[in-house]
Amino acid sequence: MKTPLPNRFLLAGIAIASCLTSLMGSTAQAELMMPAIFGDSMVVQRNEPVHIWGWTKPGQEVSVQLGDRAAKGKANDEGRFDVSVPALPAGGPYDLTVKADETKTFTDVLVGEVWICSGQSNMAWAVQSANDGDLESLTANYPQIRLISVPTVGTQEPQRDFKGSWTAATPETVKGFSAVGYFFGRQLHETLDVPVGLIDNAWGGSAAEAWVPRDVLEAEDKYESLLAGWDKRMKNYDYDALLKSWKEKNDKWVADGRQGNAPRRPRDDSAGNQRPANIYNGVLLPTIGYTIRGAIWYQGESNAGRAYEYRDLFPLMIQTWRDKWGQGDFPFYWVQLADFRSEVEEPTDSSWAELREAQTMTMSRLPNTGEAVILNLGESADIHPKNKQDVAKRLARWALVKDYGYDIPYRSPTYREVKFDGNKAIVKFDHVGGGLDTFDVRELIGFTIAGEDQKFVHAQAKIVGKDTIEVSADSVETPVSVRYAWADNPVCNVQSLEGLPVTPFRTDDWPGITQPKK
Structure with missing residues (x-):
């Protein structure tokens, strides 16, 4: 899964340096320069070689000391150096000292878990605007949770730095920080009892293609x-x-x-945040190579009108990030689109349903990926649901199980197969936990069914086994397809016994409204 530790960051550094050569030309650096991602109060990733880079005179010898770990390197012809410091366990604070033609020392450096918090406005949504934002801010006394935000800079020219600095989580500093990011990091910190570093680079309204070179x-x-x-x-x-x-x-x-x-x-x-490559160059690139555990992502609304394209674009974006970072298939977990817009009386096509489907498909396309389903957390009149706490917890479940070895429920039930028997459809699911259940009322709500005419009607459904639901409708004698929660704002209530909503699905592959016409 991972590339060999001693070489991977060096390779990533070489790749990044080649992107930036046009910015630097052949000018020699008169002093040691370090990007803003390195600073006082930062968190570096535990149990992994720590990638350190910067710029100095071409050919200059560079030495780096972090705690009791040290490493040496040399600047290339453009003056860029890339050094990997041997891995440290969680702890600190330490000093990070970089010596070249001059010396820079960063203080109060902690070693723990580092995560990228990315996407569009629902990831950028601040703690102070979330549910109980005032109370959440008042209790934000976490000196071992460190935060840094990357400004929104859109450009076609690759950038090597940004304006920002690390800070500890306090009642004041968390107010404007990503709510999903902070609540996710807080859950990890309280569970793992190690420092946590959070890098917020979300940009409201951004399109996925803007995050790709x-x-x-x-x-x-x-x-x-x-x-x-x-x-x-x-x-x-x-x-x-x-x-x-x-x-x-x-x-x-x-x-x-x-x-x-x-x-x-x-x-x-x-x-802007829609132009292809703009955000990659201006926001993401200056942080690429900083040693991380993984990334969490909340985006898709801006691409819903091109949901069919997102089937390929989203996996391409994730794989590109991984390739550029040089850390192998690092964990990447995202939030599926919430329920939004008005509820509709009759089954219909939905671009948001198709976008959710594209998101779900990505789990089968790429390893170390996961999806937090939040169909029961949205608000019909607000594209920014304020319950960011539960969103973050569902993301944290993925990380705690897949990356930290905890044995807790983490994945929503997903469609496995369907068999048709007369006028009934027998649907089976994976990842059901303790079994399938319903929320609020015992009646199963949210299923539709159709025959060869492709006209969907509301269906009756009942749980007939731990992982099995029987679906039928009196008006459909010979069904050929079942759908669940297939709407912008679906009315649905099926979940696991542990309370994780069933992932929206369809058993057909009929052309959707976002699929280009041939």
């Missing part, structure tokens, strides 16, 4: 249209002209007494 997208024919569309859009794009036009309109609106709605200030799409 341009050359990776170009190598796949299926994204040719997406890239061509952006290239055409950007060819004569003039944000300054748009801004000037808006200012003129706004000035006139003010002079006319502010009647009606104010003109909307334009957004700079060239530097």
Whole structure:
């Protein structure tokens, strides 16, 4: 699963350095430079070689000391150095000292578990805006939980650094930090009793393709249209002209007494969170190579209209991150889209259901991945459900079981197979824990069924075994497909006895509304 420890970070460093050569040219560094991801109060990953990098004079000898561990290296022709310090167990605080043409020392360094907290606005959603945000902030006295946020910078030019610094979790510092990230990290810290470092790089409204390098997208024919569309859009794009036009309109609106709605200030799409590769270059790249345990992800809303494409795009994004990081198949856990928008009376197509399906498919495409199902935590009128505590706990269950060896329920029941017997469909599930159950009422809600005409109707369902549900409808004599929770905001209530919701599914592969027409 993992590449050999002594070499993997060096390889990652070489790959990253090649991306940044255009930024550095052949200019020699007059002083030792370290990216902001290294700083006082940081957490470095335990039980793994710690990758340290920076810039100095080309050919300069570099030595690094962390606690009682030391390593040496040499800067390359562009002045970049990559050094791997031997692994340490959890502990600290230590000093990290880097000596080159000058010396830098970082203090109060802890060794523990480091996680990336990424995605769009539901990951960026702050503690102070979550349920009981005031109470959560008041109790945030965790000196061994350390936080750092990466600013939202969108660019086509690879960046090597960002503005940010590590800080301990306090009632003040957690308020604006990712709620899902903080609650996830707090659960790990309280369970494992080790320091936890959280790197928040989420950007609200971001599209998945913005987190992927341009050359990776170009190598796949299926994204040719997406890239061509952006290239055409950007060819004569003039944000300054748009801004000037808006200012003129706004000035006139003010002079006319502010009647009606104010003109909307334009957004700079060239530097925005939807343009392919923008976030990879400006936000992710400066942190790639920092030794981590894994990543948690909450995104998909911005790609729901292209859910069929997400089947390939999402796994491509994850695999690219892993390739660039050089840490093998590090854990990557995501949050499936919550229930949202109005409930509908009759079964219908749903782009959000198709996006959830694409997310679920990724678990069978890539190892060390997992999905937190939160169909019972959403809010129909708010795309930002405020119950971030339970979202984080469902992510933490994956990590505690898969990465830390705990034996607790962690995975939602998933569809395994269906057999049709007359007018009945017999559906079997995996990962049912203690067995299938319902929430609130005993009646099973959320199933639909269809015959060859592909017209779905609401179905009756009953649990007939620990992992088995029987589904039927009087109006469908010969069913050929069953669906569950197939809607933007499905009304459904089936779960495991441990309270983990059944993963939405369909047994057919009929074309969906986001599948391109041939």
